Amino acid sequence: MISKSLTDEKSIKSDDNKAVKTEAKDVIHQMDKNPSIYSYAAAEKGKVKVKIKLAEDKIQKIHEICTNFNNEAGELINVLHQTQHTFGYLPAEVQEVIAHCLNVSTAHVYGVVTFYSYFTMIPKGRFPISVCTGTACYVRGAEKVLDEFKKQLGISVGQTSDDGKFSLSCLRCVGACGLAPVILVGEKVYGRVAPDGVKAILDAYKDK
Numbered sequence: 148m149i150s151k152s153l154t155d156e157k158s159i160k161s162d163d164n165k166a167v168k169t170e171a172k173d174v175i176h177q178m179d180k181n182p183s184i185y186s187y188a189a190a191e192k193g194k195v196k197v198k199i200k201l202a203e204d205k206i207q208k209i210h211e212i213c214t215n216f217n218n219e220a221g222e223l224i225n226v227l228h229q230t231q232h233t234f235g236y237l238p239a240e241v242q243e244v245i246a247h248c249l250n251v252s253t254a255h256v257y258g259v260v261t262f263y264s265y266f267t268m269i270p271k272g273r274f275p276i277s278v279c280t281g282t283a284c285y286v287r288g289a290e291k292v293l294d295e296f297k298k299q300l301g302i303s304v305g306q307t308s309d310d311g312k313f314s315l316s317c318l319r320c321v322g323a324c325g326l327a328p329v330i331l332v333g334e335k336v337y338g339r340v341a342p343d344g345v346k347a348i349l350d351a352y353k354d355k
């Protein structure tokens with residue numbers, strides 16, 4: 148969906164683009180007065196279609212976050228950070244609402260989301276696992292630990308297990324080099340992790 152939106156955006160003149168953005172923004176403002184139409188909003192102009200399909204409460208929440216940052220385009224990263232903290236990830240529909248609220252293009256929001264590895268468009272598991280691959284962790288065997296997580300979970304970096312429980316990602320130094328290699332499960336930090344300790348870590352979340 149995001150690629151279609153971006154293709155569509157490129158295919159129109161900038162004036163048209165501005166008109167569409169204004170129109171879509173008006174829809175969102177109307178939604179303020181009538182929350183019952185929050186669940187679906189559409190703006191059409193020529194070849195362009197902007198469709199936003201999200202649950203009513205989710206759009207309200209995004210709108211709230213943007214308002215907290217005065218709907219300023221310069222606050223995009225803070226808005227994305229807060230939105231991801233709230234929903235766990237940033238799917239295309241969420242990016243579109245943010246783009247309209249901040250009056251920037253969807254392509255711009257998408258560019259920022261994909262530039263920073265912190266942001267993700269894929270839903271994370273209930274227990275997101277992050278393996279530190281910073282220098283200290285790497286030289287102390289982080290890669291082997293990562294391989295063991297991949298093997299045990301049957302997923303690659305950037306994926307989520309079928310049951311939605313675990314997702315796997317890498318991150319750079321978390322500032323606990325003395326405990327290398329380090330992994331995080333959610334906010335919990337595990338230090339001096341060895342490949343043969345991976346199963347025990349996963350088992351601790353078996354009944355959660």
Ligand code: FES
Nearest residue numbers: 279281284320323
């Ligand atoms: S390199 Fe992993 S905690 Fe510093």
